[in-house]
Amino acid sequence: MIETDMKETYMRIGIIFIIFITLIQCCSSQERCLEEIKNKNTHIIVNKCTNIGTFSIGVFHNNSWIGLSYNYPYPWKGTFLAIRVNDKIYSTSPYIKDSESMDPYVKISPTRINNSAILTSWKLPEEIYVEELIRSIEKGTIIEIRIRNDAVEPRDVSARLTLDVKIHMNDGGILFINSMNRSTEIEMNKSEIDFDYWEIMAGNLSITGYFERIPDRFVVANWRKTAHKSSWEYKIDTNNEISSDCSVILLYGPESIHANEDMNIKFIYKLSTCFDNIRNNGESDVDCGGPCSRKCPIGDTCYSTNDCESGLICENNICVTTDIVRKYRSQITIFATLFLTSFIIMIIWWMRSRINREKAEKLKEKRIEEETEKKEIEKVKPMNEAQTSEFDEGAIRKEIERLDSEWEKLMEEWKEMEANEMEK
16 A cells, blocks of 8 residues: 555656656747847847747836737747748748748848847748848837849739737737727728828737838738738728737738849837826827827927827917917017017117217317317417418408308207207
8 A cells, every 4th residue: 555655656756757847848948949139128039940030029117028919928920921922922920821931941040130139031932032120129129121032033022010919918909090099900001091100009008100111001900810821911800809809910012123122111119108197208298299199189288280189280389279379470470570660769769879979079079179270260360460461351350250150050050969969
């Protein structure tokens, strides 16, 4: 009986040991299959064993790491890249119908670049070189796809980037575009896309996607519907909810690429804080304007008219109606006109006063000169009377009368100027 119990105990210990070793090997194997970058606020993980190039993204928020895509902190085959060359589809994930895995065509296995990006590349049979660069930025990533034709003949190439959205614990969310919100599937063609960024909100968090290049087709769909061997161009059903499970699909092309030409795609995917009741991360006011799809109402702070709701404009960093602007502009115009007129009058008065002072100074100097001259004449007058034989008394008398007359005129002008000065 005791021997039987001992055997059972040893068997249990052995099973536990085997399970433990298996778990260690699995974890070790999984770690070997990952390439990652983790800095102070962004974490990127890329698979480098199977479904090579699939990835997940996390950010540091409120003292903890949270995911911006499903399955974080491990790569996920539901977040992937697919390339179509002519009619042939290649994919880093098995989730597209009639696609071939890109794994056999890996040129550069996921590799860290300067601890700020992870690079993966493939060379497809049609001589199409594909490069995926996932770059770390503040609270998010820049996803860059470069496709080059190394063949002699042109190739018709398309690209599809699929993101399985998960914001922290929320697997779905509400889509916001230009203050419009949507909780069911939606698709837009390039001609319908009049925005360069969008948001998906879940709880008090949201993610923002920025188009550096506008896609030819933009789809927000229920991920479970897109996951089960969907076609390249997923057909939406407006009855499908995205609030419970959400994915974003960006489709580019088809584009004819000639020999040695490139097709480049750049997309920014990051955490935003447009629903946390705090003015932050470039918002012009609390949870509106700036990077937020929600526009600011009347009275809120703005940086440009683009921050304000429809029908409002940004005037002196405040969202206002055009009627208010007209009213204030008319008042400002009147005030400015009055101020400018008063200023001009003051300048004219100052200039005239200065001119009059200069004239008065000149007249004063002239009067002094005349008085000096008169005194000189008075000094020589007796001499002139004694020398009547040498001088013409009549001429001298006339000259004296002329000088007296000019003196009287000067005195009258001086008195008139002094009177004008006193009046002013």
